[in-house]
Amino acid sequence: MKTKLKLILSLLTTFSLLTGCDDQFDEINTNKVDPTTLAPSFVMNKAIIDATYLDGFGTLQMLCYEFGIVQQIITPYGSSLAGANYNQNNVSNTPLVWQNFYRNVLKQIVDVVEKTKEDANRTNLYHSARIWKAYAFMILTDTYGDIPYTEAAKGYISEITSPKYDSQEVIYKDILKELDEASAALDATKAIETTDVLYGGNVAKWKKLGYSLMLRAAMRLTKVDPTTARTYVTKAVTGGVMQSNDDNSVMRHTALYNNWIANHLQAREKTNFYLTAPFVNYLKTNNDPRLGSIAVRYVGAKGGPEQVASRASTDPKVQIGMPMGYDNVTVSTPAVLAQYGVASLWDFTQVNLNTVLKLDAPEFHVTHSQTQLLLAEAAVRGWVTGNAADFYAKGIRANMEQMASYDATAAIKEDAIQAYLAAHPFDTARALELINTQYWVSSFLNGPELFANFRRSGFPTLSKNPYPASEITEDFIRRMPYPDSETIVNQQNVNAAIARQGPNTLSTRVWWDKK
Structure with a gap:
């Protein structure tokens, strides 16, 4: 009799527990933290x-x-x-x-x-x-x-x-x-x-x-x-x-949320990328104060470990851009190093990782400077009212003033801005070249x-990269090819685009890029 009573009580207890669990099943098994929609x-x-x-x-x-x-x-x-x-x-x-x-x-x-x-x-x-x-x-x-x-x-x-x-x-x-x-x-x-x-x-x-x-x-x-x-x-x-x-449309960064170009160059690629000779020479030749904000050279460095603060110079006069058309072997030959007056490839000028490419440096999408320069070109074409020379000067000034947003040490003084503008007046005969070359600098x-x-x-006027193993038929790369993955998963539509646009190569021009 006692055994039967114990069995009955045990069954009632089990049923009660199961019923209780079932009553709260939805509540217990609902994740109240994991969102199902996002604002x-x-x-x-x-x-x-x-x-x-x-x-x-x-x-x-x-x-x-x-x-x-x-x-x-x-x-x-x-x-x-x-x-x-x-x-x-x-x-x-x-x-x-x-x-x-x-x-x-x-x-x-x-x-x-x-x-x-x-x-x-x-x-x-x-x-x-x-x-x-x-x-x-x-x-x-x-x-x-x-x-x-x-x-x-x-x-x-x-x-x-x-x-x-x-x-x-x-x-x-x-x-x-x-x-x-x-x-x-x-x-x-x-x-x-x-x-x-x-x-x-x-x-x-x-x-x-x-x-x-x-x-x-x-x-x-x-x-x-x-x-x-x-x-x-x-x-x-x-x-x-x-x-x-x-x-300006700008993405601001912090020590926690980094500028990813800066992050990459401050880590594994620190000694691998250099400012080019055409860019550095343009800025030097024109006494452009932006060079001092953008560039640094580790003078005399013979290897990555020698790119140290004691060698760092932001003096525009000592900057030497890396020439186009070389690989790491050919640029390191004694003749080339002597020609450019550097100790090694690590001695060429780089982007300054303490100013424009600090980890928290901003990145710009669309700027006042770019906009003013486009207005200058539109004015030259007769599409807007206003003086092209005024738009041009405002575009240059805006970019020079923009340097301060990277770092206080990158800021360009007012007298330097005024001196540059005075020394580089707008020339109607070279209008499109001047405007778009400044756009090139402004969009760095x-x-x-x-x-x-x-x-x-078509500006700035640049010489073709003379590297001997080029795969392009044009003087410059005109577009990026479609990814291989697209050919695999969307082949019919990719082929239709290629038939309309041209070969899927670096040399094919996009619609608005006409000779």
């Missing part, structure tokens, strides 16, 4: 931050290609660092812009656009996201030409896993439309996103960014569609472009924009 404003910030890459390796397309093509920064080393220094296709580095922007920036920004387009309380976030989306697509199409656009970043939203490639002409006309509509629709009387990492929700500054990007996009079309270019230049100026360095460290404006304008 669109946070996703927007991630899209902005990712535009300056996710790690140091992501910057290798700029370091190995864009900076080298425009002859500002070069490495003599090959293997994983081969690129514009040898005019060769390094399939490890040419896809990096594609991978980062499609997998990260556009995936996020398209999501923001989709989630906010019907939300009346978030119209400013929606239109800001449209502006940033246009900026991201500009970088991609400028780099590769025809790309997925109308069907891009919609794998999750619309289950499009093999997006078609749109022609660059179609892409640019839609980018201009998007910038026009979005910039005009921003409204300071409506809700703002104070967590916005770029402008803190300042609608006026987002408008200026939108219209300044419109000016940039319109000027891309100067060779292929000047009528459309002029129309949108006029709209941009009427809408209101950047008026000071306070309007902004790889995609340097590469794009060099092809568009």
Whole structure:
């Protein structure tokens, strides 16, 4: 009898426990910490931050290609660092812009656009996201030409896993439309996103960014569609472009969240990249005070371990840029070292890691300086009112004043700015050359924009890289090839783009890059 009673009590206890667990099952097994959705404003910030890459390796397309093509920064080393220094296709580095922007920036920004387009309380976030989306697509199409656009970043939203490639002409006309509509629709009387990492929700500054990007996009079309270019230049100026360095679109960094170009060069690539002879010589010849902010030379260094503070000099007079056309062996021959007056390849001038490439150095997307210089060219073409010489001087001044944002030691004094402007007046006979050469200096460290404006304008006037094992048929690299992964997963659409645009090589020109 006692045994039966114990069995009954045991069963009742077990049933009670099981019932209790079942009653609280949903609550116990729900993760209250792991989010199921993200606020669109946070996703927007991630899209902005990712535009300056996710790690140091992501910057290798700029370091190995864009900076080298425009002859500002070069490495003599090959293997994983081969690129514009040898005019060769390094399939490890040419896809990096594609991978980062499609997998990260556009995936996020398209999501923001989709989630906010019907939300009346978030119209400013929606239109800001449209502006940033246009900026991201500009970088991609400028780099590769025809790309997925109308069907891009919609794998999750619309289950499009093999997006078609749109022609660059179609892409640019839609980018201009998007910038026009979005910039005009921003409204300071409506809700703002104070967590916005770029402008803190300042609608006026987002408008200026939108219209300044419109000016940039319109000027891309100067060779292929000047009528459309002029129309949108006029709209941009009427809408209101950047008026000071306070309007700059800039990604700020900290000791914890680093500038990834700086991070990479301060670590494994510290002794591998150098300022080029064409860039250093241009700045030296013109007594440009920016050289003292940008450059450092470890005088007499015969190896990486000798690049120490005691040898460091920022004196513009002693800077010696590395010549184009050499590898680490040929540049180290006694004849070459003697010709340039250096002790070794480690004795050439580098980017200063204590100023413009500190770990917390800012990175600029669109600046007041660039905008003023584009206005100077537009004025020369008769597309805007105003004096081209005034825009030109303001553009130079703005970039020189921008140096102070890197570090106090990089700041350029007012008397030096005035002296430079006085010694380099605007010359109408050489207008386009002068403006776009200054744009080259002003866009230092902004790889995609340097590469794009060099092809568009043809300035500065640079000599062909004479490296003997070049793989290109043009004097300069004109675009990046599509990634091999695209050929594997989206072959039909890739082939259609190649048939329309031209061979998938470094020498094929994009639509707006006409001879």
